[in-house]
Amino acid sequence: MPEHNGLAERRHRHIVETGLALLSHASMPRSYWTYAFATAVYLINRNLTTEESSAEIDLPQSSYPAVMSIPITTQPPIPPPITHTVPPPPIPPTETNTPVSPIAPAPPLLEASVSEERTTTESSEKSVSTSAPTENVVLQQAPPQPLVQLRTSTRQRKPVNKLNLRAAVLPLTEYIPTSVAEALKDPRWCSTWIFTIKRLPNGAVDRFKARLVAQGFSQRRGIDFHDTFSPVVKPATIRIVLSVAVTRDWPLRQLDVNNAFLQGKLDEEVYMAQPPGFASPENPTAVWKLNKAVYGLKQAPRAWYNELRTFLLQYGFHNSLSDASLFIYNHGGVCLYMLVYVDDMVITGNNVDHLNKFFNSLSSRFSLKDLGELSYFLGIEVQRSLSGLLLTQTRYIADLLHRTKMTDAKPVPTPMCPTTKLTLTSGDPLPDAKEFRAVIGSLQYLSLTRPDISFAVNKLSQFMHKPTTDHWHAAKRVLRYLAGTIHRGLFLPARNALSLHAFTDADWGGDGDDYSSTGAYIVYIGRHPIAWSSKKQKGVSRSSTEAEYPSVAATTAEMCWVLSLLREIGIKPTSTPAIYCDNKGATYLSANPVFHSRMKHLALDYHFVRERVQDGTIRVQHVSSDDQLADLLTKPVTRAHFQDMCRKIGLTKGAPS
Secondary structure (H helix, E strand, O other), X not given: OHHHOHHHHHHHHHHHHHHHHHHHHHOOOHHHHHHHHHHHHHHHOOOEOOOOXXXXXXXXXXXXXXXXXXXXXXXXXXXXXXXXXXXOOOOOOEOOEOOOEOOEXXXXXOOEEEEEEOOOOOOOOOOOOOOOOXXXXXOOOOOOOOOOOOOOOOOOOOOOOOOEEEEEEOOOOOOOOOOXXXXXXXXXXXXXXXXXXXXXXXXXXXXEEEEXXXXXXXXXXXXXXXXXXXXXXXXXXXXXXXXXXXXXOXXXXXXXXXXXXXXXXXXXXXXXXXXXXXXXXXOOOOEEEEEEOOOOOOOHHHHHHHHHHHHHHXXXXXXXXXXXXXXXXXXXXXXXXXXXXXXXXXXXXXXXXXXXXXXXXXXXXOOEEEEEEOOEEOOEEEEEEOOEEEEEOHHHHXXXXXXXXXXXXXXXXXXOOOOOOOOOOOOOEOXXXXXXXXXXXXXXXXXXXXXXXXXXXXXXXXXXOOOEHHHHHHHHHHHHHHHHOOOOEEEEEOOOOOOEEEEEEEEOOOOOOOOOOEEEEEEEEOOEEEEEEEEEOOOOOOOHHHHHHHHHHHHHHHHHHHHHHHHHOOOOOOOOOEEEEOOHHHHHHHHOOOOOHHHHHHHHHHHHHHHHHHOOXXXXXXXXXXXXXXXXXXXXXXXXXXXXXXXHHOEEOOOOX
16 A cells, blocks of 8 residues: 555655656646656756765766756745646746746746755755856765665654745846747747738739737647648649639639638637737736637637638538538539638639629628739749640749849759769768758749659658758759749640540669669649659569559559549549550559569559459550650659650640740
8 A cells, every 4th residue: 555655655756746847847748748757757866865965876876977957946835735646736926937828928037047045954054056157067076985784763853944045036138038948938929920021923012911920839739729630722633623614714713811810710718918019008917818719829720711611511512522622512503613722712613693692702701802813822823825824933933043042043954964863971961951951842832833843852852851962952953943944834725635644653773772763643634734743662672563563553542533523523534544654564463463472562552453443443554665754753864855754744934825
């Protein structure tokens, strides 16, 4: 029973209370209790004990441990005893401890210079000061003495007096937190104003904008937020809907919701300190109870999506099963499709009058800006003509070149040199990898309309954790290529058959580090691509067929998704979609029962593709390597081959006449 093991139980309580205090001080969730308790044991072993005034860790050792890394801080009064381990006791605020939570504002944090005196009845002449220098100090120690067996003392110990603390607090002129934990202690960082400049598609200044943003990092899951996921429309869905609209000559209308996140209703009780400039003179310490979401809350995007979705469902729309951010209206011969990316929307349909009616109904519920005909969406310029739709990212490329000081760089004809072999160890490590990672992130966004750089971006993304000078030079070559092709984009022709086919390929063992393969595919609707991917495969393939077949399976999965989306918007391909592969072994494997023991590790991919072939969903056909359009996404190619592939893919500098 616990009563019969007092010493051990007391030590357990000491560890538990110290660990919970550490969690509370760091504002960490309870799931990190193992780390907190381990840290508590580490600190307790280095605290002074009543036996010989030495740390417990010193007893079996002959040298003193390094303790200069342990900060000395004042502590609040000891709370009343508790009879369980959770939840941790609340910490009362003191001059040196000002907890900040979403429900209680606190006075501004002051920087404190603390001198601390500890006095006990056993050692009144000893004191500990916190004004010691911070550099490492070499402790002079006596030669180690042999341990002596101690007998149990029979004298009655006197109680130890509580610590006498004396703190001198100095005012702080300017305080900038260096970590999230420090920011949480200061109410001035519980919300802040964000200032930005909104620009027009041509780069001109539209308006200056100020927005109050809550610091959502102070929220805790299960207390003031639960679910945070909010879907956004997929890039492939955008291309498919735009392709259908331009083929059927439907209008494309763009909308923007004003202060969208302020429309969402909260299911949780959330409180926020009064923002600077709007504090009530009568109640300066009061807090606000939020009835609706504000920018910065973790659940704000989800709350806005649920609010919009509820309205659209009541109007008669239904959610697409293939993409939760595509809403479809199909009643009485009227078809409307709505793409939603947070607060940016694109609406198209076959009935202009009903389109205007829906817009009026939507604007009566939410504050909207009618941006007219689609021209600029998610950083993509949209140029419509009688011949079709041209998607470019000219302005985004120009901004990227300006940030990297590559505006006047000499252009190159290809994004990667065919003779370049990038590995993890090639080149010297970069002293600062931030710029490299920022550039690769921007290039990933550019690949929304530029499949010609997909392989280069995929390859460079594999070195994000530790880039070198060679990787940086390769990234700059991609920028030089973009500088020479800044106006190139993806063209969606107006006269286009809505037939579906795809190309798939793999570069067998092309990785210079682990000999993995790179698989790629590109899916077409008629004459233009609507989905593509370039990705390093997992594991090493023992043959080209083993490398090609996982790519065939990935392409099959993408084709099934595209077919599902097309069916939802009322489009049925006139023929069975074809997947073109230049490997005869993979082609035969998908259509014939030639599965044997050497292919058992491909069982899942094999059966998945075979079932889709047998039920008529897709068909796999062989194509020559010269006509393999996905070859561009698996490896660097020569200049002539690269330019020929770009032309066949559908990349163009301008809309054809």
